[in-house]
Amino acid sequence: MPFYNTDKIDVLFDEETLSQRIRQLGEQITADYSADEPLVMVGVLKGSFLFLADLCRAVDLPVEIDFLGLSSYGDSEQSSGVVRVTQDLSRSIEGKHVIVVEDIVDTGLTMAYLLENLATRNPASVKIASLLHKPARTKVDIPIDYLGFEIPDRFVIGYGLDSQNKLRNLPFIGVNVGDGLPI
Numbered sequence: 001m002p003f004y005n006t007d008k009i010d011v012l013f014d015e016e017t018l019s020q021r022i023r024q025l026g027e028q029i030t031a032d033y034s035a036d037e038p039l040v041m042v043g044v045l046k047g048s049f050l051f052l053a054d055l056c057r058a059v060d061l062p063v064e065i066d067f068l069g070l071s072s073y074g075d076s077e078q079s080s081g082v083v084r085v086t087q088d089l090s091r092s093i094e095g096k097h098v099i100v101v102e103d104i105v106d107t108g109l110t111m112a113y114l115l116e117n118l119a120t121r122n123p124a125s126v127k128i129a130s131l132l133h134k135p136a137r138t139k140v141d142i143p144i145d146y147l148g149f150e151i152p153d154r155f156v157i158g159y160g161l162d163s164q165n166k167l168r169n170l171p172f173i174g175v176n177v178g179d180g181l182p183i
């Protein structure tokens with residue numbers, strides 16, 4: 001028996017669906033960049049950690065991996081529009097090609113802030129990979145270069161995405177259809 005209540009979670013994307021799509025995104029990235037130029041994949045903590053882990057293994061290029069800690073939500077499910085850097089990159093990105101790896105672009109406020117922030121550091125280029133996008137909630141249009149899936153306006157959990165800091169370790173992406181945490 002898993003630790004979560006399977007009756008209270010609707011699965012949107014199961015493990016096989018996620019892994020197939022991520023393999024395709026990895027092939028696109030491999031085709032778009034050159035092994036001769038520096039490429040760094042920047043995971044936005046914490047939600048992107050599983051997506052980044054799978055995506056970077058689907059990329060057949062010598063990539064550098066780094067992380068940026070950003071927080072926009074606190075414990076609430078509503079975007080506050082206020083973005084806080086909780087952990088900065090460990091190395092310079094000057095002159096390097098950057099792919100920002102996000103779990104989900106919702107209002108776009110977090111990514112808009114991040115793009116502005118990264119541009120001041122003189123990277124060679126910046127592109128965005130996001131596993132999910134909720135177009136219905138857009139406040140700032142963000143060009144997503146490598147998108148996994150568009151989803152309806154539902155609060156999703158699993159595969160890195162949390163509810164009250166839990167459920168990031170679900171191997172699939174789903175929607176909580178019960179009251180409270182489905183644990």
Ligand code: 5GP
Nearest residue numbers: 047079105106107108109110155156161162
């Ligand atoms: P944005 O600034 O685009 O509104 O929100 C970006 C961040 O909000 C995401 O990186 C993610 O951490 C959080 N977020 C947005 N929608 C969801 C959702 O449906 N589920 C979860 N768990 N987090 C979300």
